[in-house]
Amino acid sequence: MTTDATDGTPGEIRSLSVIMPVYNERATIAEIVRRMRRAKVPLTVEIIAVDDGSTDGSDQVLATLQDSTVKVIRHGVNLGKGAAIRSALKVATGDLVLIQDADLEYDPDEWARLIDPILKGKADVVYGSRFTGERKNMMPLHWIGNRVLSLVTNVLYSTTLSDMETCYKLFRHSVLDQISLRANRFDFEPEVTARVLRAGYRIYEVPISYAGREVSEGKKITWRDGVVALWTLLRCRFGR
Numbered sequence: 001m002t003t004d005a006t007d008g009t010p011g012e013i014r015s016l017s018v019i020m021p022v023y024n025e026r027a028t029i030a031e032i033v034r035r036m037r038r039a040k041v042p043l044t045v046e047i048i049a050v051d052d053g054s055t056d057g058s059d060q061v062l063a064t065l066q067d068s069t070v071k072v073i074r075h076g077v078n079l080g081k082g083a084a085i086r087s088a089l090k091v092a093t094g095d096l097v098l099i100q101d102a103d104l105e106y107d108p109d110e111w112a113r114l115i116d117p118i119l120k121g122k123a124d125v126v127y128g129s130r131f132t133g134e135r136k137n138m139m140p141l142h143w144i145g146n147r148v149l150s151l152v153t154n155v156l157y158s159t160t161l162s163d164m165e166t167c168y169k170l171f172r173h174s175v176l177d178q179i180s181l182r183a184n185r186f187d188f189e190p191e192v193t194a195r196v197l198r199a200g201y202r203i204y205e206v207p208i209s210y211a212g213r214e215v216s217e218g219k220k221i222t223w224r225d226g227v228v229a230l231w232t233l234l235r236c237r238f239g240r
Contacts, residue, residue: 018111021102033047036108052083097171106168130166131147
């Protein structure tokens with residue numbers, strides 16, 4: 001069974017929760033929050049930043065940014081991206097939920113492009129694809145890893161995604177309420193994708209731009225995370 005835009009009419013969507021995990025991103029936090037605040041979308045926006053045990057002073061920067069539109073949650077130790085997202089979901093109030101990285105690889109000016117298919121009743125889940133839009137090319141190993149993981153996802157779950165590992169994932173909140181998430185780290189990406197697909201939802205992709213950074217610039221994901229992602233896809237497909 002597939003599910004397409006069954007959780008209500010477009011007119012019922014009034015608010016957006018943007019979840020931003022933060023771990024040692026002091027250099028970019030202020031700028032990405034500035035860009036998020038100026039993003040033009042036809043919804044009320046709340047930003048939920050989760051400082052995931054940063055040790056570089058990111059928490060201090062977030063303290064200066066916290067206001068009526070920016071909520072800050074703090075983890076005493078680093079638990080991982082998935083854990084940060086799950087903490088934020090407990091307090092998110094938006095009709096839609098979007099994941100935003102704390103670096104500058106993804107452009108909040110493209111939020112409207114992601115939201116549009118849901119507002120038009122075409123989808124309940126939308127991913128931004130880095131492989132169908134303009135981009136500053138990612139490192140070769142990351143490119144290969146992303147393509148392989150997307151291919152495995154398509155084979156295991158009978159879908160046609162071009163970018164399973166994208167950060168830009170947008171959901172009706174009601175979709176996330178129906179699935180169980182337990183991933184703590186970067187395995188959030190394959191787990192949420194697998195759970196959504198197994199629940200019968202089709203994922204709508206839109207092209208986005210991408211300005212990839214390198215390890216020297218703070219890139220954190222490694223080949224080990226790719227191995228964990230592969231195992232997660234298999235576990236969610238064949239496990240209970």
